[in-house]
């Protein structure tokens with residue numbers, strides 16, 4: 001894919017300024033408006049995956065920048081499959097995937113950003129968050145009774161409370177960006193109908209039963225509340241340094257391509273260099289070469 005096509009494609013889904021963002025304007029079944037041939041999807045993704053692998057090696061060698069990929073989605077939107085497909089070929093030593101589940105006692109005893117900050121990427125590394133600090137303004141917003149466990153001072157759960165949390169997230173991401181972390185946030189945008197199809201598929205196939213949990217249905221009943229929470233979260237935290245991509249996820253293969261291209265674009269913008277040896281180090285390399293050849 002040419003950089004121009006990739007740029008145009010990513011622009012369709014990029015939200016770098018939340019002021020006018022409306023989730024309702026984004027179609028989960030979109031497939032690129034003619035910018036990509038459907039028959040080319042696998043070839044294009046394979047090519048993207050290989051470029052991503054090269055860029056990750058450069059990120060590691062450059063050792064100045066890091067990358068954070070945040071993956072958020074409703075159940076069955078394909079977070080796990082996206083990680084698997086997009087990260088094949090990338091050196092496992094350069095990537096850490098963290099899945100954020102319901103917080104435990106130590107996590108509940110700290111501020112909500114504590115556990116995520118601990119998994120932020122170190123220099124040269126890619127960190128992938130499978131769910132993230134956004135759960136604290138999504139699932140917690142849909143189920144505000146979760147706040148009871150936090151023993152927070154002051155009124156909790158009101159409009160101002162959520163605005164402050166979103167401000168804290170935006171400030172945290174600005175901080176990471178200023179420390180050299182390139183941030184890409186993905187919302188795998190699934191339709192309610194496609195979720196139903198995927199749940200039924202999991203129920204109908206015994207080898208997939210383990211992927212289905214009855215709790216998923218309870219969350220599905222709160223679909224509209226989740227969409228509202230996503231709307232508010234994306235609108236409040238989309239920024240040039242921490243853009244969201246609202247990736248149509250009804251077609252998994254299309255979603256994989258977009259996520260790969262979003263990561264590639266972000267890494268390309270980092271101006272990564274493989275360090276050149278200093279004159280001293282270059283001289284030592286030549287000496288070593290001579291010594292080896294003379295053996």
Ligand code: ATP
Nearest residue numbers: 075076080100101102103130131135136139140146
């Ligand atoms: P999959 O179901 O595909 O394996 P998953 O990400 O849904 O992946 P689960 O173990 O099913 O993993 O769910 C993790 C649960 O933890 C989700 O319901 C999520 O909302 C919840 N969770 C994550 N972070 C928080 C948080 N900060 N507060 C409350 N609940 C959270």
Ligand code: MG
Nearest residue numbers: 075076213216
């Ligand atoms: Mg789940």
